[in-house]
Amino acid sequence: MVPNMFQSILKYKKYRYLKLSLLSVLASYILYLSQGSSQPANGGTLQGYILGIFATFLVLLLASLGIRKRKYSSNLGKLQGWTSAHIYLGTSLLLIASFHAAFQVGWNIHTLAYVLLLAVIFSGFYGLYTYLHYPRVLSINNTGGTQNTWLEEMGEVDDKIKAQASSCQIEMRLFVLSALKNTILSGNFYPQLRGKDLSKIREQSNKKLIPNKNQQRIIDAIATAIPQSMNQAESGALNQLLTLFSRRQRLLKIIRRNLQVRAYLKVWLMFHIPLTVALMAALIVHILVVFIYW
Amino acid sequence: MIYLVRKSVLGSGDELQDLDFDVNSLTLGSGDDCSVNLDQLFEAVISIKAINENTAKYECNENISLIVDGSESKKGKLIKGKTYQLGVYDIEIINTPAGFDFAINIIQSKRKSIHPKKRFHIDSKKSKFSVRKISYLLFFLILLIFLIVPYLGFQDKKISQTLDNFHLPDDSLWSSGPMAMAHRIPEIGDDCQVCHLKPFEKVQDKQCLDCHKNLGDHVSNIHPATDKFSEFLCENCHKEHNEPTHLTRTDNKLCIDCHKEIESYSGGSLENNKVQSVTGYTKIDHPDFRLSLIVPELINGSYEWKKSRPMFNQSNLPKEESNLKFSHTVHLDKEMVQDKISGEPLVCKNCHQLKSDEEHFVPITMDKDCRSCHQLTFDVYNPDLELPHGNLRAATVMLQAHFIREFTDPILRKNRSSKKIRRIPGKHTNEADCSGTGLDCGRVEALKEAEYQFSNSGCVTCHEVTDYENGDLLSRWDVKPIKINEDWYSKATFDHVSHLSVKGQNEQQICLSCHNVKLSDTSADIAMPQTDKCLECHAQNEQQSVELTCTRCHQFHFIKDDGE
Numbered sequence: 001m002v003p004n005m006f007q008s009i010l011k012y013k014k015y016r017y018l019k020l021s022l023l024s025v026l027a028s029y030i031l032y033l034s035q036g037s038s039q040p041a042n043g044g045t046l047q048g049y050i051l052g053i054f055a056t057f058l059v060l061l062l063a064s065l066g067i068r069k070r071k072y073s074s075n076l077g078k079l080q081g082w083t084s085a086h087i088y089l090g091t092s093l094l095l096i097a098s099f100h101a102a103f104q105v106g107w108n109i110h111t112l113a114y115v116l117l118l119a120v121i122f123s124g125f126y127g128l129y130t131y132l133h134y135p136r137v138l139s140i141n142n143t144g145g146t147q148n149t150w151l152e153e154m155g156e157v158d159d160k161i162k163a164q165a166s167s168c169q170i171e172m173r174l175f176v177l178s179a180l181k182n183t184i185l186s187g188n189f190y191p192q193l194r195g196k197d198l199s200k201i202r203e204q205s206n207k208k209l210i211p212n213k214n215q216q217r218i219i220d221a222i223a224t225a226i227p228q229s230m231n232q233a234e235s236g237a238l239n240q241l242l243t244l245f246s247r248r249q250r251l252l253k254i255i256r257r258n259l260q261v262r263a264y265l266k267v268w269l270m271f272h273i274p275l276t277v278a279l280m281a282a283l284i285v286h287i288l289v290v291f292i293y294w
Numbered sequence: 295m296i297y298l299v300r301k302s303v304l305g306s307g308d309e310l311q312d313l314d315f316d317v318n319s320l321t322l323g324s325g326d327d328c329s330v331n332l333d334q335l336f337e338a339v340i341s342i343k344a345i346n347e348n349t350a351k352y353e354c355n356e357n358i359s360l361i362v363d364g365s366e367s368k369k370g371k372l373i374k375g376k377t378y379q380l381g382v383y384d385i386e387i388i389n390t391p392a393g394f395d396f397a398i399n400i401i402q403s404k405r406k407s408i409h410p411k412k413r414f415h416i417d418s419k420k421s422k423f424s425v426r427k428i429s430y431l432l433f434f435l436i437l438l439i440f441l442i443v444p445y446l447g448f449q450d451k452k453i454s455q456t457l458d459n460f461h462l463p464d465d466s467l468w469s470s471g472p473m474a475m476a477h478r479i480p481e482i483g484d485d486c487q488v489c490h491l492k493p494f495e496k497v498q499d500k501q502c503l504d505c506h507k508n509l510g511d512h513v514s515n516i517h518p519a520t521d522k523f524s525e526f527l528c529e530n531c532h533k534e535h536n537e538p539t540h541l542t543r544t545d546n547k548l549c550i551d552c553h554k555e556i557e558s559y560s561g562g563s564l565e566n567n568k569v570q571s572v573t574g575y576t577k578i579d580h581p582d583f584r585l586s587l588i589v590p591e592l593i594n595g596s597y598e599w600k601k602s603r604p605m606f607n608q609s610n611l612p613k614e615e616s617n618l619k620f621s622h623t624v625h626l627d628k629e630m631v632q633d634k635i636s637g638e639p640l641v642c643k644n645c646h647q648l649k650s651d652e653e654h655f656v657p658i659t660m661d662k663d664c665r666s667c668h669q670l671t672f673d674v675y676n677p678d679l680e681l682p683h684g685n686l687r688a689a690t691v692m693l694q695a696h697f698i699r700e701f702t703d704p705i706l707r708k709n710r711s712s713k714k715i716r717r718i719p720g721k722h723t724n725e726a727d728c729s730g731t732g733l734d735c736g737r738v739e740a741l742k743e744a745e746y747q748f749s750n751s752g753c754v755t756c757h758e759v760t761d762y763e764n765g766d767l768l769s770r771w772d773v774k775p776i777k778i779n780e781d782w783y784s785k786a787t788f789d790h791v792s793h794l795s796v797k798g799q800n801e802q803q804i805c806l807s808c809h810n811v812k813l814s815d816t817s818a819d820i821a822m823p824q825t826d827k828c829l830e831c832h833a834q835n836e837q838q839s840v841e842l843t844c845t846r847c848h849q850f851h852f853i854k855d856d857g858e
Binding site: 037038039040042043044102104106107108109110112147148151152154155158162177180181183184185188259269270273274275276277278280281282284285288289290291292293294 | 333434435444495536548
């Protein structure tokens with residue numbers, strides 16, 4: 001995610017889709033204003049039907065972006081163009097659908113469709129914000145590296161820690177290995193989103209798991225053990241372990257933040273997509289029942 | 295079962311460690327709860343249960359798989375002679391020494407430990423929260439709640455009742471807006487199917503006319519364009535569930551769409567008594583008003599009142615034929631006529647009282663509006679007696695009966711002759727006595743009084759009287775019946791009250807500004823405003839004009855039995 005990519009999506013072909021959207025909104029507004037002679041503005045007038053058909057067409061067009069994104073070989077147009085259209089036409093739908101509904105709401109399926117549409121659009125706004133904001137945050141956090149290089153390095157650090165741990169006394173060795181084993185960097189989405197470090201370590205005296213946030217507990221234990229080491233080899237190994245865990249601490253922070261930011265970039269889709277599918281269902285019912293009770 | 299595990303010591307692949315376990319099955323993992331501790335497995339755990347010395351069953355948890363001959367599997371059998379990869383470890387079944395039931399060798403290979411990405415499930419697709427599942431769930435939930443369940447209720451009244459009883463979703467969720475206040479009646483309630491009988495079919499007229507029984511049609515049954523209305527439903531003009539409520543169309547297109555070329559709806563005829571085309575409300579777009587008059591017609595010796603619809607403009611000023619003699623000029627002249635009680639000059643509303651419809655006026659009657667000044671006295675010696683009104687025969691019989699009685703009864707005759715009545719020169723006065731018999735005197739005086747009433751002053755003041763000069767009191771005169779028009783523009787409506795507020799003018803001035811009767815000496819004058827008068831304020835497309843839609847003056851549904 002490069003910030004420029006999304007800025008260029010907004011400016012795509014000299015704001016082609018912004019202009020198209022403004023034109024659509026203007027035309028819809030004129031159509032909306034032309035109502036009121038025979039009955040008040042609503043979705044059931046001729047103009048209301050036209051606005052409804054146009055809004056439905058736009059919803060289907062915009063939803064098809066989801067399909068388009070998965071077909072990179074498609075010749076239907078550049079993905080960038082589709083995304084730009086998605087953003088601008090989606091925003092215009094906010095007004096076009098409101099004109100269709102004539103700003104009337106009630107406890108019924110018609111308003112549910114309208115509310116779902118608003119929810120989809122606003123979740124899309126949040127998505128756009130994340131795409132404009134978080135790639136920069138990710139770039140700053142990575143300081144030139146990538147998630148993979150950090151993970152590779154952590155694998156190496158962990159191997160080195162295990163090797164060094166073998167030179168320590170059994171209690172320290174098990175304590176160190178417990179810190180490695182109980183490091184939590186969950187791949188599940190919600191913990192990633194929270195970004196909270198729930199790592200633990202097993203206390204050797206009572207075999208209980210205690211918090212090891214930011215690897216601080218093991219670092220403290222190693223730092224305390226260094227002056228008490230019995231021989232030079234063990235002292236050297238402990239010093240090495242201290243350095244390695246400090247690096248591990250740093251790596252975990254970077255990786256955890258990376259995961260959190262990437263979760264931010266994805267979380268809106270967890271609303272945007274189900275809400276879009278729900279909107280499709282509501283639209284089907286909305287259109288059907290209008291004609292069932294014509 | 296006694297297992298022997300031969301394991302390479304951490305950090306030194308050549309050094310082997312023999313461990314024995316008396317367990318049902320071995321568990322290999324990095325936790326303290328595992329029988330064999332393999333640090334490099336982290337969250338991976340595998341359980342091994344020997345079947346015999348050469349084979350064993352194994353099962354891995356979700357974090358690892360066994361690899362043998364290049365293929366991965368989570369569970370299966372370990373067979374002696376094969377080497378199985380378990381992360382960085384290799385596992386193989388070895389010969390079972392005496393005293394053991396099963397033996398395996400675990401060697402730490404040079405392979406790298408599990409990649410952190412895999413270890414920590416980074417980029418794992420596994421999640422309890424699946425966007426796809428939630429999407430499907432929402433999709434079907436909405437279809438179920440908002441379509442399927444209400445539709446079941448729509449198809450079956452019992453289900454509908456059950457849904458209603460348990461406050462479950464029903465077809466009220468399909469409503470596109472609240473019903474008009476006029477339709478919120480117990481007979482309709484929340485039952486959509488009172489009007490919506492069949493799916494995908496517009497509301498039929500029968501559903502409306504079940505309640506609106508007395509609603510008139512737009513044209514009569516004999517109208518040449520009757521068939522053109524067959525395609526229209528009530529629903530075309532009357533839209534329910536609108537916000538704001540707007541049950542009736544009031545836009546000009548409602549009328550003008552057909553009336554702009556009314557020839558095609560009236561058999562191509564535009565004769566004088568036919569409707570004329572209209573395209574708006576200007577001098578050009580709207581035809582002159584057409585009066586609704588009632589005209590007396592003598593048929594077989596009695597009068598009948600026929601309707602007449604003449605055009606009304608400066609070149610055609612019809613006359614009213616009410617048979618009433620009346621001068622507005624006289625009655626509005628403050629020197630000549632004053633209110634009997636207040637002494638003030640008469641104003642319009644002394645006689646013309648607005649009905650509750652705020653358009654028409656309470657009919658003028660002798661008793662209500664005239665008698666207070668125009669008493670029907672006929673004998674100065676009995677000023678408290680009045681002739682009956684509205685019945686010629688009763689009046690003449692009363693005249694005769696009264697005077698015969700006056701001159702026949704000796705006491706009455708004596709009293710009458712003794713009364714001192716001051717005679718005013720030039721004014722009619724009854725006789726105090728006469729020289730003949732009571733019967734003769736009474737007849738003579740009755741005839742004299744009748745002649746006076748029907749020729750000089752009295753009945754003849756207001757009525758058209760015909761004198762047949764046949765000498766018979768009871769059949770000599772004929773009084774034409776009076777019928778005052780009550781609806782001058784029967785095809786239009788008008789709100790008098792809203793027009794009675796004009797800055798700088800009092801009510802009387804406002805009345806006279808439209809109904810100029812100050813110089814009207816005869817009731818034949820029709821003092822109704824013409825098109826031009828209304829256009830002064832209501833012309834279309836003009837600045838400072840109170841524009842009117844057609845329906846402000848004209849109704850679509852005429853009342854039944856209108857006869858036109």
